Amino acid sequence: MVERDGAAGVSHRTVSREAGLPTSASTYYFDGVDDLLTAALTSCMTADAIHVRSIAAAPGDTRRALAEHLNHICTSPGLLVAEYELFLLAARRPELRESTDHWMAAVTDFALRFTTDAVRVRVFVGALDGLLIQALLTDAPPSTDEWEAMIRDLLPGPCLAPPTPSGSSAPSAPSTPSAPEHTG
Numbered sequence: 001m002v003e004r005d006g007a008a009g010v011s012h013r014t015v016s017r018e019a020g021l022p023t024s025a026s027t028y029y030f031d032g033v034d035d036l037l038t039a040a041l042t043s044c045m046t047a048d049a050i051h052v053r054s055i056a057a058a059p060g061d062t063r064r065a066l067a068e069h070l071n072h073i074c075t076s077p078g079l080l081v082a083e084y085e086l087f088l089l090a091a092r093r094p095e096l097r098e099s100t101d102h103w104m105a106a107v108t109d110f111a112l113r114f115t116t117d118a119v120r121v122r123v124f125v126g127a128l129d130g131l132l133i134q135a136l137l138t139d140a141p142p143s144t145d146e147w148e149a150m151i152r153d154l155l156p157g158p159c160l161a162p163p164t165p166s167g168s169s170a171p172s173a174p175s176t177p178s179a180p181e182h183t184g
Contacts, residue, residue, distance in 0.1 A: 038086075038089070038096060042086065042096075042098075042099040044079045044082045044083050044086070045082075045083045045086055045099040045100065045102070045103050046099055046102060047079075048073070048079065048083060048103065048106075049099075049102040049103045049105070049106040050106070051069060052066070052069070052103075052106040052107060052109075052110055053106040053109055053110075055069060055110060056106065056109040056110040056112075056113055057109075060159065061159040062110070062113060062159075063114075063148055063151045063152055063155065064144075064148050066110060066147070066151060067144045067145075067147035067148035067151055068144050068147075070128075070132070070135075070142070070144075070147045071141075071142070071143060071144040071147055073132075074132070074135045074136075074141035074142065075141070077135075077136055077141075080132060080135075080136060081136060083103070084132075084133060084136070086099060086100065087100055087129075104125055107124070107125045107128055107129075108121055108125055110124075111124040111125065111155060112160070113155075113159055113160055114155035114156075114157045114158070114159060114160060115155060115157050115160075116160070120154075120155070123154065124154045124155055127150075127154055128154075131150060
C-alpha cells in the first residue's frame with residue numbers, strides 16, 4: 001500500500017479495506033494513522049536490519065551475500081520504498097529514528113567486516129542508501145554482480161573478524177587532527 005500510494009495514502013479506512021477488516025479494527029489497535037504507519041514501516045526496516053546484521057555476522061567474505069540481498073530487495077522494491085518512507089518521516093520526527101538507527105548500525109557492522117577506517121565506514125553507509133534510492137529510480141536496478149562490484153569498490157579491504165554488533169548509529173568521521181588517517 002505504501003509502495004502504491006505513499007505514506008500520504010495511508011488511512012485507517014484504506015488499511016482496513018486492504019486487510020478486509022472493519023475500520024474499527026485498525027482504530028482499536030492504533031490511536032492515529034501516524035501510529036499505524038510507523039508500526040508498519042518500522043517492522044519492515046527492523047526485519048531488513050536483522051537480515052543485514054546476520055550477513056555481517058556470517059563467517060568469511062560476505063560481500064556476495066550482501067549483493068544478493070540487495071539485488072533481491074530491488075527486484076521487488078515494495079518494502080524498500082516503505083523503508084525510505086520511514087527515513088523521510090524520521091527526518092522530520094526524531095522519535096522515529098530508532099529504526100533508522102538500527103538499519104545504519106547493521107550496515108556499519110557489515111562495513112566493519114572490511115575496514116576499521118571510520119571515514120570509509122561512513123562513506124559506505126551513506127553510499128549504500130544512495131545506491132538503493134537510485135535503484136528505485138531506474139527500470140534496470142543493479143544485478144547481483146554489479147552490487148558486488150560496487151560493494152568491493154567501497155570496501156576493498158580483506159575480510160576481518162565479524163564485528164561485535166554496534167547497536168548504534170553510523171560512526172562519525174574523525175574530527176581531530178590526531179585521529180587516524182584515512183587508510184582504505
